[in-house]
Amino acid sequence: MKLLLTSGGVTNDSIRAALVALLGKPIAESDALFVPTAQWGQPACDPQSVWRSTAGRWEGDSDLVGLGWRSVGVLELTALPTIAEERWTRWVREADALLVDGGEARYLYTWMQRAGLTALLPELHDTVWVGVSAGSMVLTPRVGPEFLDWQPDGPDDTLGLVDFSLFPHLDHPGWPSNTLAAARRWAERIPGRSYAIDDQTAIAVADGDVEVVSEGRWEAFGG
Known part of the structure; x- marks a missing residue:
């Protein structure tokens, strides 16, 4: 997979250009699936926030679904175990981007595993994963106890598809x-490399290369 790991979404021209580069074609020629699942585990989120994200109605410059995709669909992970696997895996394989x-x-990590999405990821060589906040953090090795809101006393490990934390x-x-x-205190307790990024910053990962894309503020730790 190709990865665009953001804090706040595609919030500026630099991040948008990085997305287009990862897609290898214009956004208007690309098909996307939007995954809102992580919101259900966050006590600060509610049905209204899920709708705003899905409809592209957030105030400010943060957006995923409203970037001008050729098509956008919704992939709700909690529903996938109730439908035939061949249906939803086809949808995922045909998407150019997972938002x-x-x-x-x-x-999100738990439902990626329960739904079977985690097992499918190694097959998605050309798909671009565009993460926002938890949607980015889920691909890292650890999130740290500061970001455990669903099960505060539980483990903080996640997928570890990249070798840095966010x-x-x-x-x-x-x-x-x-x-x-x-962020510096958090990084002291996180093994290996990590980054603190603001909402005007993203990290692009392709073919093993890691690039910070920013019109804002960020800092790297460790590694």
């Missing part, structure tokens, strides 16, 4: 605790 929304990373929403006005000092 994986934020919420709670461990909840601290999202750096300096976000809605999360006053997400300061650089807090």
Whole structure:
């Protein structure tokens, strides 16, 4: 897979250009599936927030579904175990991009496994995974206890498809605790390489190459 791991979505021209480069064609010629599942595990989210994300109605510059895709569908992971596997795996294989929304990373991790999406990922060589917050963190080795909202006393390991961890929403006005000092304390407890990124920053991963794409603020730790 090719990865575009963001904190706040496709929020500026640099991140959009990175997405187009990963797709290898214009967004208008690409088909996407939107995955809202992580929101259900985040106590701060509700049916209204899920609708806003799915409908592209968030205020500000954060968006996934409204980027001008040729087509966009919704892939709700909690529904997949109730339908025939050959139906939904075809949808995923035919998509150019998976738009994986934020919420709670461990909840998303759990449902990726239960639904069978995790097992399918190695086959998706040309698919672009566009993650927002938890939708990015789920691909890392660890999220840290600071980001456990679904099961606060549970484990914090996730898929580990990349060899670095992420601290999202750096300096976000809605999360006053997400300061650089807090990110540095978080990184001290996370083995290996990690990044703190704000909502104007993304990390693009393709063919083993990792590139920070930013019009904002970020910092790397360890490694």
